[in-house]
Amino acid sequence: MAEIRTEELLMNIGPQHPSTHGVLRVVVKVDGEIIRDVEPVVGYLHRGTEKLAEDLQYTQIIPYTDRMDYLASMINNHAIVNAVERAMDLQVPERAEHLRVIVVELNRIASHLVFLGTYLLDLGAMSPFLYAFANREKIIDMFNRISGARLTFNYMRVGGVKWDAPEGWVQDVLDFIAHLRKEMNMFHELVSGNEIFLERVKGVGIYDADTALNYGLSGINLRATGFNWDLRKNKPYSIYDRFDFNVIVGEKGDCYDRYVCHMSEIVESMKIVEQAAQQIPDGPVMGKVPKILRVPAGEYYSAVEGARGELGLYIVSEGKDKPYRMKWRRPSFVNLQILPKLLEGQTMSNLIAVLGAVDIVLGEVDA
Amino acid sequence: MSEETKAPEATKATEETPEPVDPRIEKANGQLELVKSKVVAKFGEEVIEEALLAKFQPTLVIQNERWADVVEFLKVTDELGFVYPEAMAGTDHMAKGYFEVYLYLHSFVLDMDLAVKVRTGREEPSIPSVTHLFSGVNWEEREIFDLLGVPFTGHPDMRRIMLEDHWQGHPLRKDYVVKD
Numbered sequence: 001m002a003e004i005r006t007e008e009l010l011m012n013i014g015p016q017h018p019s020t021h022g023v024l025r026v027v028v029k030v031d032g033e034i035i036r037d038v039e040p041v042v043g044y045l046h047r048g049t050e051k052l053a054e055d056l057q058y059t060q061i062i063p064y065t066d067r068m069d070y071l072a073s074m075i076n077n078h079a080i081v082n083a084v085e086r087a088m089d090l091q092v093p094e095r096a097e098h099l100r101v102i103v104v105e106l107n108r109i110a111s112h113l114v115f116l117g118t119y120l121l122d123l124g125a126m127s128p129f130l131y132a133f134a135n136r137e138k139i140i141d142m143f144n145r146i147s148g149a150r151l152t153f154n155y156m157r158v159g160g161v162k163w164d165a166p167e168g169w170v171q172d173v174l175d176f177i178a179h180l181r182k183e184m185n186m187f188h189e190l191v192s193g194n195e196i197f198l199e200r201v202k203g204v205g206i207y208d209a210d211t212a213l214n215y216g217l218s219g220i221n222l223r224a225t226g227f228n229w230d231l232r233k234n235k236p237y238s239i240y241d242r243f244d245f246n247v248i249v250g251e252k253g254d255c256y257d258r259y260v261c262h263m264s265e266i267v268e269s270m271k272i273v274e275q276a277a278q279q280i281p282d283g284p285v286m287g288k289v290p291k292i293l294r295v296p297a298g299e300y301y302s303a304v305e306g307a308r309g310e311l312g313l314y315i316v317s318e319g320k321d322k323p324y325r326m327k328w329r330r331p332s333f334v335n336l337q338i339l340p341k342l343l344e345g346q347t348m349s350n351l352i353a354v355l356g357a358v359d360i361v362l363g364e365v366d367a
Numbered sequence: 368m369s370e371e372t373k374a375p376e377a378t379k380a381t382e383e384t385p386e387p388v389d390p391r392i393e394k395a396n397g398q399l400e401l402v403k404s405k406v407v408a409k410f411g412e413e414v415i416e417e418a419l420l421a422k423f424q425p426t427l428v429i430q431n432e433r434w435a436d437v438v439e440f441l442k443v444t445d446e447l448g449f450v451y452p453e454a455m456a457g458t459d460h461m462a463k464g465y466f467e468v469y470l471y472l473h474s475f476v477l478d479m480d481l482a483v484k485v486r487t488g489r490e491e492p493s494i495p496s497v498t499h500l501f502s503g504v505n506w507e508e509r510e511i512f513d514l515l516g517v518p519f520t521g522h523p524d525m526r527r528i529m530l531e532d533h534w535q536g537h538p539l540r541k542d543y544v545v546k547d
Contacts, residue, residue, distance in 0.1 A: 048538060051538050214450070216451070217503070298422060299469070314471075327458075334507070
């Protein structure tokens with residue numbers, strides 16, 4: 001039998017590819033079906049947000065943050081207002097804090113639902129995507145009622161939130177959570193026991209906690225290894241210390257654990273939303289803040305637990321109304337670096353399974 | 368008349384009651400001293416250019432030439448254990464004549480955050496890379512190189528990451544001219 005000639009092949013996945021969820025190019029060197037080398041190429045969506053921020057007042061920066069992680073804009077809003085409030089020692093009214101927690105956790109649920117839907121779609125299951133998006137749509141509708149926008153909310157302000165909840169909104173949130181509880185059971189029945197799905201994700205893309213820390217991973221990518229680290233618990237901000245919820249950790253750090261963590265975190269976020277919606281007091285939604293915000297000269301770093309990990313903000317101020325330098329610590333950008341390590345030696349079919357589980361949003365990777 | 372008599376009393380009262388020290392500042396000062404003493408014991412006084420509290424954040428400014436050594440020491444020393452790189456950023460302090468790189472580390476042993484900084488002149492800037500210590504700062508260093516124009520010596524892959532390779536200039540520099 002004549003020997004078959006083989007050679008390594010260079011392949012481009014993206015920048016326009018449905019499974020990269022945006023404009024990401026992955027240059028893959030394959031030897032037959034085996035991946036030898038991977039290089040993610042980013043920057044296609046770079047808009048220079050940090051440069052633009054240097055010419056904007058702090059309130060004017062908030063709408064720009066909506067466009068970074070566009071699946072969890074509320075959390076981005078929270079990151080910047082929280083950072084400025086901490087730097088200026090501003091007080092936020094109780095009702096505003098509760099509204100913030102409700103919308104942030106609802107947005108975390110919506111973002112995780114997008115992950116679940118699109119991840120299964122990438123793996124070839126169409127129907128879970130429709131169920132996930134039908135429920136996400138209900139959350140988006142509620143955001144539309146409270147902020148007037150479906151994706152780019154621009155809802156929070158330094159010192160509070162822009163609008164109070166409309167009549168009956170809080171009750172609708174509680175009704176939706178009760179509805180979602182049932183839906184989650186159905187989702188579990190539909191997906192979690194599916195043998196084809198389990199074959200695709202179990203034991204794929206494994207790494208341990210030390211590796212995760214070395215790569216600076218945060219959020220579910222870190223917790224899936226069994227490492228208990230959630231900024232809502234470990235570096236409490238806002239009013240998260242008042243609510244009863246668990247930090248979800250995985251066991252092995254494979255794609256299956258990352259899927260399970262997303263599912264369970266939705267349940268924990270539902271708990272927080274329920275508690276906040278039940279406890280929400282009446283009162284103003286905007287605190288007393290100066291008309292023009294001037295962060296005292298100095299430098300500050302503070303972070304919130306985003307849907308994808310630690311969403312941090314480093315501000316260098318000269319005491320003016322605009323930041324001298326504003327750096328976003330973007331979880332998607334940091335998390336994506338581990339991709340080449342996870343894919344080396346894997347088969348080509350695992351590329352999408354692993355990339356999807358890292359759960360990136362390109363708007364945030366490129367800022 | 369009453370104004371005049373009241374005024375001295377008010378100043379007297381503030382003199383008698385000592386200003387209460389914020390417990391957060393006290394705690395941060397303790398943390399700063401602890402880390403500083405360990406670094407000084409290993410490398411000597413001159414390696415720390417500045418030690419300060421940025422609000423409540425212990426911050427050390429490290430000598431450029433020893434940057435990688437000090438960061439390695441912070442990471443591998445068991446009783447310090449700064450193993451988790453949380454954030455990295457670069458700033459152009461044009462008026463002061465230097466670029467500054469900021470690295471935010473967390474220690475699970477001490478349960479504290481530490482900001483370490485390093486400076487380099489605006490003419491021919493250069494900073495030793497710490498990618499061999501933390502894989503997670505690889506892209507952060509590339510981003511700083513791309514947007515600020517500070518090359519990291521010893522970095523395995525020092526290329527632009529956000530902008531095209533043929534881009535002229537570095538946008539986050541304060542003297543960068545934005546073209547329409």
